[in-house]
Amino acid sequence: MTPSSLIFPGVVVGVGVALLAWGFWAGGQPSAEAGEAAFHRRQWRRRTATALLTITLGVGLYAIQLVPPRAHPTAAAVLWMLLLFGVLALFGMAAADALASTGHLARLHNRQQAARLALEAELRRARRQLQHAPPAETEGEPPTCDDQHRGNGKHSPDTLPPP
Numbered sequence: 001m002t003p004s005s006l007i008f009p010g011v012v013v014g015v016g017v018a019l020l021a022w023g024f025w026a027g028g029q030p031s032a033e034a035g036e037a038a039f040h041r042r043q044w045r046r047r048t049a050t051a052l053l054t055i056t057l058g059v060g061l062y063a064i065q066l067v068p069p070r071a072h073p074t075a076a077a078v079l080w081m082l083l084l085f086g087v088l089a090l091f092g093m094a095a096a097d098a099l100a101s102t103g104h105l106a107r108l109h110n111r112q113q114a115a116r117l118a119l120e121a122e123l124r125r126a127r128r129q130l131q132h133a134p135p136a137e138t139e140g141e142p143p144t145c146d147d148q149h150r151g152n153g154k155h156s157p158d159t160l161p162p163p
Contacts, residue, residue: 005065012058019051039104046097050090057086 027044060083069076 009061016054023047050093
């Protein structure tokens with residue numbers, strides 16, 4: 001076993017440890033809603049399991065170098081099969097996490113779209129009410145009897161009351 005043969009298993013273990021540390025850091029961040037907190041808890045569990053499996057695969061890559069295939073062919077074959085199943089499990093866990101995250105983001109997007117549409121409808125109702133409401137009186141100019149009957153608050157030269 002040469003020092004260069006330890007590089008790849010060391011990198012895999014390092015990536016797993018980094019994922020685990022990042023997962024613990026992200027797991028401590030506060031969530032806004034109860035539904036969000038539940039999703040983040042499940043996501044943290046999925047990602048922690050993925051990080052632990054990554055570390056296990058790195059250790060397995062190191063362990064496989066300790067078993068000479070010519071001396072122990074069955075043990076070497078079993079270790080390689082375990083590593084391959086571990087890699088497949090890692091891909092499966094990553095795909096499941098991606099699907100769960102995509103579904104969660106789609107639900108958030110749908111909620112946001114519904115809230116936006118409700119706000120736009122409320123804005124249209126408020127604008128319609130403002131268009132049909134009588135205009136506010138102007139300051140400094142008291143309304144006249146004619147203005148109150150017309151409801152427009154404006155004077156034209158021929159409708160001004162006599163002085």
